[in-house]
Amino acid sequence: MKPAQVVKALAALAQPTRLAIYRLLVKAGPEGMAAGRISVKLKMSPAAMSFHFKTLSHAGLLESRQDGRFVYYAVNFKVMNGIVDYLTENCCGGEACGVADKAKAC
Numbered sequence: 001m002k003p004a005q006v007v008k009a010l011a012a013l014a015q016p017t018r019l020a021i022y023r024l025l026v027k028a029g030p031e032g033m034a035a036g037r038i039s040v041k042l043k044m045s046p047a048a049m050s051f052h053f054k055t056l057s058h059a060g061l062l063e064s065r066q067d068g069r070f071v072y073y074a075v076n077f078k079v080m081n082g083i084v085d086y087l088t089e090n091c092c093g094g095e096a097c098g099v100a101d102k103a104k105a106c
Helices: 003-013 016-028 035-042 046-058 077-088 099-104
Strands: 062-067 070-075
Touching: 003 016, 003 046, 003 077, 016 035, 016 046, 016 070, 035 046, 035 070, 046 062, 046 070
Parallel strands: none
Antiparallel strands: 062 070
């Protein structure tokens, strides 16, 4: 993963609402969750959520799919794992420390 991609993703997550959305969707897994349900769970208006979904999507962190009149959002786990790999690739100077094992468990 390129440094510019990592910076863009981390910048998108550097806001409390977007971080909450992302953490909720990580928990939801690959199936994701309908935008309306995310709004209800986070107690925010759908209009306010739209801006945050767009920012996370542009950073490559979320994928969306249409199902009838509902839009579902899910974490792009390939990108998430790429960020974790990038951040930990030189961990402990290449010596075993257990961090890589925990990251791979995702």
